[in-house]
Structures are given as C-alpha cells and as structure tokens.
Amino acid sequence: MGSPTHQQPRFLRIALPLTLIISIALFFYWPDVHGAWRLYEPTREGEGGGGELVTSADDSLLTGNPGDATMDRLQPHLSYLTAGKGAGLTNQVWSAINLLYLSYLTNRVAILPPFFANQQILSTTRISGLPVSGMFNLSRLQLEVPLLRGVLDWEDVHPGSEAEWVTDSKDWPEIGGWGGLQKNVKFGFAKLKPIWTPYPGTTRSTTDPRYLNWVGFVPYLTPNSAFYQSFIARLLKSTPDALPPNDHLVCIDEVLAGSEMTGGDPYSEFVQGLGGWKYIGTHMHFRDELVEQGRVVLRKVFGVGEEEEVPPFIAVHIRHGDFFKEHCPKDAGDRICYTVSQYAYGVARLQDEMVAAGVPSTTNVLVLTDELDDTFFEEVKRRGWKTSRDGQGVDDSVLRNRLGGWYPTILDKVLMSLGSHFVGTDRSTMSVLSSRRVQDWNNGLAHMTGPTGPSLSLEGETLSWS
Template structure:
C-alpha cells in the first residue's frame, strides 16, 4: 500500500532545525554564565579563607589606663572559730555577742594550775555531751601568788588546733566580752559545790566572775548530782547528772530559790543560754580521780587534744638544749623526763620523817631504768638522757641528781625574762616531751604528764609510790 505524502514535512524540518540551534545557544550561554559565577564565588571563598583577619572593631572611647592590682590572698575561714558561733568582735556585755540559736557553757577555777587544766578539760567535755560551746576563762595564779596577772588559756594551749581536732567550737572569754569591760552582767548559775561537800555552805569561791565582771546568782544543785550520797570524804559529781541540768525537763524539776547576786542583789535561775556551774574539778564518769585510768572520757575526748602552743614547745626545747650543753640549732636528743614533787607534799607525811616519807633517788633511778628497758624492748633505742623537774629546794638532793648524770632546766632567770607563769609552764612541756616518764604518785601534775607521754609519745610511764619507808618496793 502506498503511503500518502505529508504536505508539511519539509516545513517542519526547517522550523525544527532553527529552534534546535536557538536552544543550543541558550544552553551554552547559561552554562557559561553559571561557570563564571562559580569561579567568582570560589575565588571569593579562597580570598576570605586565606585571609582570616577579622573586620576592625567599632570605634569606642579610649579606655582609662588602670594599674594592675594584686588580688589579696583569701584567709581560709576557720569552720570552728569564733566567727561561726558569735555575732562578731568582743562586746561590752557578753550577751550582745551571743547568737540566739547557739547554746554556751562556762565555769570557774580555783585549785592550782594543773587542777585548773583538768577543770577546763571537764568543762569542755561537758560541753560536748550537752551540745554547747565551751567558753573558757583565764588561768588564775592560785599557786604562784595573787599579785601575778592571770594568763589566757590560749597562751598556754593551742586553741585553733584543739578546735580542729575536736571538730567543735571552743571559745575564750576575751573573744566574747571585751577585756577590761567595766559593765557587770547578771548571770544565773548552778551551785554544785554546796551539794557535794559539807564543810562550806556556799558556792565554790573564785576570783574569775569578778575579773569578768559577772554578777552571779547561784541556785544550789540537787543533792543527787553527788557520786557517793552522804559521803563526806569525796566531793565528786557525775558528768551525766550535771548534763541533765542543761536540758529543760530536769532543770525545771531541780529549781529552788536562788541566792541574790553580790553586786545587783538580783535572784536569777540558772541561765539557759549561757549555762554555768561554779566548779567542775570534782567530776567523773565512773569513779573519783579517774583521769589516770585508760577509760577516762575527759582525757580520751578532750585532754589528749589540748596541746601546748608552738611558742611554749620551742621555748622548752631551748631550755632542754641548754641543760644538755647543746647549740641552739642542734636537734633535741630523746630523753626520759622525771617529775619529783616534794615541797608542798610534806604536810601529807604526818609523823613520818621526810627522808623516810619521800622515795629516795635510788628508788626513782630504778623506775627510770624500767622505762629505759621498756623503750629498748619496744624500739631497740638506748635512751641516755634524763631530764628532772622538781620543786625540791635541798641543794644536797640536787647534787645527788647531778651525780646520777641527770639534767635539769635552769630557771634562775626564767621569771625575770618571761614572767612568773613560765617556770611551771616550761616544766610541764618538758615533762610531756620525754619518750618515757617517771613521776610522783598522787601528784596531778605527774598524772597528767604521764597521760601526755602515753598519748603523744607512746612512751612508758611510772608513778613512784611514797609516804613510808619501802612504799615503792616491788
């Protein structure tokens, strides 16, 4: 079959060719334009990446030239210091410095320096078990004469270290109330003394309230605080009994009419904010005079943390070096310390002659040798040096000490150089520095020195018995 010819075929061929050529020119121009744009953009990109210089900052005023100032060193805050439990610096009236949400506790001393140390130890421990902040007065010179000024607790013992080791606040009265303030503050306190002994029908006397300008109104404590009821030969009370008076329930049950105060003639019940007791030397947890026993809570939880100040320790080192004939920069050799108390114990000898009453030096030397032997057994060290402290005034006795090859601190100029307090303070530090200790039975100075030697030096201790011939035979 023949095909019929298309009358438009030649025309469409001509038109299609022209159109195609036009389209190809358009595509070529478009591609060229895109290529040129791409090259331009890429060149711009390279220019900015190769030259990262930021644009100039906006124009501002020229700043004032300021000299560099060194940032002050920040003083670490003592987490148990006075700033945490007081409003601020000491005030004229102690009440103005107390925080309303903090409770405090205080007491007074009047029994010789070592006994007063033990009294403050008991005060701090009572503060621990009643959740109160102890406020410690000064030491008064009851053993060296009333003409001598008191000495602050913190001049003898390292209070910041005590606070750190206890992890509890401990204050001194001068941190609470301005030293030398003339304003008498009224304060109600518990009278313990009249309830535990039967010779003095009044609170335990002390000069401290007057020194602190405190006008005290005393309330007699209940007789059940006494350790041994109706026993006249002991004056001890119990920590637990005294602690109950710090809480509302037992306090309210124990209130009786208070005595009027001496200055303002006011009668006040025992204060609940600043709890106070007249005398805390005769306090125990189980039995009288328990400090010498290993279980003593006052020693375990307080006493062993009452370290001497670094100043006192360095001073004692100087005295030991001079006694040993060593230069001032020489290390202090290990020694055994000895404390022999005679002078004020003579009245305890009664009708026994002094030379029979007190242990002779050969007996003391035997105890020293026991300490030497124990140290050698424990450590393998031979201790040659012995340092003797004593109140003995007999020159012949001291010559016999020298003949044994023992040494003693020279206090001939101590009072003139440092003051009346320092002979006993330096001796106390020396007694605690020995790697072993030999002391005098029934002397609280020896007893507490022995505790320090055991706790701080892990050293052996002995207390020499006396009172009659052969008392220390064993």
C-alpha cells in the same frame, strides 16, 4: 479439739511496744557514751586557711561590741557554758579540760576563764590571769575535735578580763548558776555575779559533795532539756523568789572533781586516759612557740647543736612541797619520803620495761621539781641526771616578756611533755597530765612513784621499808 490460742499477758502487750518506741527514740536522740544531745553540728570552713570552726558561712560565736554587757555579747541562737577555777595551774588546766568536755557533751560554746595567778605566780612579776589560748593551741584543738560547738576565752568576750579574776562588783548583774560548794568563787572575768543553786542529787559521783557525775549532770545542762525544765518548775514551786540557773549561759562554780563513772575517782579516770582526757585533754597541745622553746632548752641541757634532734630522755617529775605533809606517813621524816633514790628505782624499772618491750632504752634523765634545796640537786647531779638548771642561759626573753611569772611553770610542763618516757609522783595532777602526754603523744612508757617504797642507791643496791 484444737489447741487453745496463746494470748500474751496484758502488761506484755503494753510494755513490748512501749519498749520499742523508747528504744527507737533513744537511738536517735540519746547520746552515745562520748556524744551529746547535739541539735546540729558545726561545719569546718577554711581548713587550708586557718581552719577556724564556724557554725555557718555568715555566723559567729559572739555579737555586739567589746564593752557591752555580758549577755548582750552572746548570740541568742547559741548556748554557752563556763565555770570558775581555783587551786594551782595544773588543776586549772584539768578544770579547763572538764569544762571543754562538758561543752562537747552538751553542744554548748565553751567560754574558758583565764588561769588564775595563785601564790606561786603572785610571788613573781605578773599577777594578772592568763588566757587559756596563751598556753594551748585552741585552733588545733577545734580542728582535731570538730564536734566542739565552739571555744572562746573570756578575753574574747571582754578584752582585759584576765586582769579581773579576783574582782567583784556590786554593779554587775546577777545570774543563776549551778553550785554553791565554793562560796567565794569569783566571776570577775565574766562581769557577772552568780547566785548558786545546789546541784541536783543525781549529779553526785560519790558521797563527797565535790565530786560530780557527768552522766547525771549532762541532762540538766543540755539546752532546753526536759530535765532542766522539770527541775526549774520544782525549784520555783518550792522557792518562788529563787533565781534559777541560766540556760543561755550555764555557770558552774567548779568542774575540777568530775568524772563519767558513778562512784568514780576523777584522778583515776585521767590516769587511765578516759573521760575528758580521752576526748579533749589529749588534743590540748601547747602553743607551737612554747614547744620550740622547750626544744631549745633541751638541746642546751643535753649539749647538742642547734640543728640536731633532741636525744631521747626520761622526764622525771619529783613533787615535794606540801606532799610531805599530805602523803608521807606521820612517823616518817621528810627525807625518807619521795627521795631521789625512790625515783631512781622508778627509772631503773622503766628502763627494764623498755628492754622487755623492745623499745630502745636511754640513760638520759631530766628532773623537773619544785624542790629548791641545793643538796637535793647535788644528789641528782651525782647520778648523772640533768635538771632544768642545766638549760639556763638560752634566749627566752620574748616568752618571758609575754608570760611573765607564768613562764617557768609552763616551761616545766612543756619539757615533761617532750620526754620519750616518764617517771612521776603518784597523786600529783601535774604528773598525771604529763604522763598522759608522754604516753599519748610520744608513745612512751610511764611509772609513778609513791611516798615510800623501793629505792635504788648509787651503788645499785635495792632497799625497801614499810
């Protein structure tokens, strides 16, 4: 008697072909870990003459004329994305990186809001916003990341929009947007009044409502996606008079606290050089004239001639200010948190790592800080370290006139990025971005200093406390 013919269970006969079909579809249409739902890719033209990225020989990212309504300035065949920003300048830079990363993942043209003049800047002469292109070389960014669909400042859409950050008008048209966490976020730069729809539940990275998960959010932002269409259908069925998030121009209240990892910490993701930093941030270089001005200042700081190279140095960022209140132990006084001696320990540890790694060591140290107390600077000086005060007196009139109150804080960021190695303040976003720049751009080593921990006295004695 022959062996009985083996027959697969019915669910397998159905499931296996279906799995194959889905796998093939995902292969062609689903993004890779750093790709996107891209329907087409921009071509690179004129690489020898400016390297401007355009979608075709006769195409542009905008239409109409300055002064036209916002939606009339957008090309009907392109999709756009923008978001609000807040907090200090470094956090706004972080938000710009995330906005660009989302546009990269969704094949949308990014329209970047200007940097908002927060309290630090408002105390100076310039109170209007600053276009992102006033600080970063966006042309270089697009050349290094050619899959970016396009990058615009809102200044390109509405000239003068950087002055309207905190302005609202009842006459501006309403537009549906994603968010609602920041009830008072302003969209004056866009001349629009967003009506917020809460994020879908699948976009949450953690139980903290501020944290967004890009993997969960991107399907809703992809132009004409089934996720978006299904969500809108359910929204209008439950709330017929709702104004759904616009699909032509996606508006998000804020994108600072987003990450790729479910349950991930956006801070940790950037510390590790992942996500938005890996694909966007590392390519956001400062404008050439800012870098050159930084070198001029550093030559003055370290006493070298105009034609000489800036010597290797360790950049140290010491964050004080609100960090005393937010991160120091409650029973600790200000002066045993984030002390110069603790950063000295970090510098010594970094120098040991240089020797171990076979990297030429250096004793040149430049301290950048928000501290204003003279006794602090006296202690820094006793260690033989330099500060930005040692660079005063160079001609910076052109940049000061152009940047106004933005100049000092931008210069600090540039100076940190030029360090051969870096010691920063743990949990400071400025330190994180500076650390990544030094590691990525200069192949440097980095160390972060917490509020309490080992310290190194001037005599070389190592101290510790709990």
